[in-house]
Amino acid sequence: MTRKLETKTIIVASHNAGKIREINELIGPLGFEGKSAAELNFETPEETGTTFEENAMIKALASAKASGMPALSDDSGIAIDALNGAPGVYTADWAETGDGTRDFAMAMEKVEKALQEKGATTPEARTARFVSVLCMAWPDGHTETFRGEVEGEIVWPPRGTAGFGYDPIFQPKGHARTFGEMTSDEKHGWKPGDAEALSHRARAFKLFVETGLEA
Ligand code: IMP
Numbered sequence: 001m002t003r004k005l006e007t008k009t010i011i012v013a014s015h016n017a018g019k020i021r022e023i024n025e026l027i028g029p030l031g032f033e034g035k036s037a038a039e040l041n042f043e044t045p046e047e048t049g050t051t052f053e054e055n056a057m058i059k060a061l062a063s064a065k066a067s068g069m070p071a072l073s074d075d076s077g078i079a080i081d082a083l084n085g086a087p088g089v090y091t092a093d094w095a096e097t098g099d100g101t102r103d104f105a106m107a108m109e110k111v112e113k114a115l116q117e118k119g120a121t122t123p124e125a126r127t128a129r130f131v132s133v134l135c136m137a138w139p140d141g142h143t144e145t146f147r148g149e150v151e152g153e154i155v156w157p158p159r160g161t162a163g164f165g166y167d168p169i170f171q172p173k174g175h176a177r178t179f180g181e182m183t184s185d186e187k188h189g190w191k192p193g194d195a196e197a198l199s200h201r202a203r204a205f206k207l208f209v210e211t212g213l214e215a
Contacts, residue, residue, distance in 0.1 A: 002211075003142055005032075005070055012036040013063035013073035013137075015044050016092075018164025019201075023074060025184055026205045029192050034072075042066045052077065052089060052133035053145050060137035068139050074201060076132040078166050080111065080154060082120040087111070088131075091166070105158075108169050112156045126154045130170060132200040134208055146211075148203030163187060172198060 012023050012034040024034045037044075037059075045062040049055040056075035063071035077091030087094045095107035120126050129149045137143045151173045158168030160180025167187075168180030179187050179199070189198025190206055197203045 002144065003138065005136075007069060009033050009035055009069065011040070011063045011067045011069050011071035013042075013059045013071045013135075014038065016164075019074050019076070022184065022188070022199075022201055023072065026188065026202065027072075030209065037063045037066075037071075040067065047075070047089075049075075050089065052131055052147070053135070055089060056133040056135035056145060057137065057143050060135040060143060061141065064137040064139045070136060070138050073135045073137070074132055074204075075135070076130065076200060078111075078128055078130050078170065080115070080126075080128040082118045082125055082127075083111075083114055086114070095165075104165055108158055108166060111154060111166070111169065115154060115156075123153050128152060128154050128170065130166075130200040132204045134201075134204045136208070144211075146204045146207040148197070148200045148205070148207065150198060150200045150203060 008031060010027060010032050012020050014020050014036060015038040020036045027034055042063055045058050047055040047058060049058055052075045056073045059073035060071045077088050079085040079088045094110055095102035095104050097103050115126060129151050132148045134146045135143055152170050154169050155171050155178060159178045160168050162182060163179045168178055171178045187199045188202040190202040197206045
């Protein structure tokens with residue numbers, strides 16, 4: 001990063017329990033402590049952007065301004081080739097039930113239905129990627145973003161109960177298990193010092209770390 005972190009506490013600009021857990025797992029070994037926007041009762045800002053970068057910036061800036069401290073957000077989603085990149089930035093919206101809750105079993109069924117309607121039944125026709133854009137923002141409005149992507153395919157039926165969101169239907173390229181069948185460490189596939197990472201979030205995080213975090 002062009003700007004260094006001068007604090008060991010980072011505000012994790014998220015209300016999503018799965019993401020908060022994964023971000024804490026990634027920053028912990030580097031000696032940082034996360035405090036989430038959910039714990040601090042910050043309001044959830046409206047994600048009005050049309051790109052992962054824009055939405056990541058909206059979330060990180062909202063938490064940085066509310067806390068007066070550096071804040072890290074993640075805007076992520078799954079882009080499916082046969083669906084022209086959908087659900088993309090609308091990945092969370094596909095799980096909305098209408099009463100303010102999210103149902104990922106339903107969202108995964110929607111994905112499968114859309115793929116069936118396109119006749120996408122072979123692995124080659126079901127390619128997809130998970131995208132994560134991390135944004136570090138400071139209270140004065142400075143931001144830095146990092147993008148990670150992992151290629152894979154959509155499988156059906158869902159497999160595994162680990163992880164969160166769409167993990168049970170995403171099988172990363174070169175692997176025989178879905179993210180839902182992997183431990184958290186296997187899904188990240190990275191720890192400080194490693195040359196490679198697996199998940200989109202860990203890949204973005206690796207870039208974030210490589211650009212220099214120390215105060
Ligand atoms: P947002 O970034 O809060 O707009 O939402 C991201 C959406 O993508 C959520 O619905 C997540 O469940 C989904 N998502 C993001 N990253 C992952 C992941 O690592 N595994 C499974 N689902 C994910």
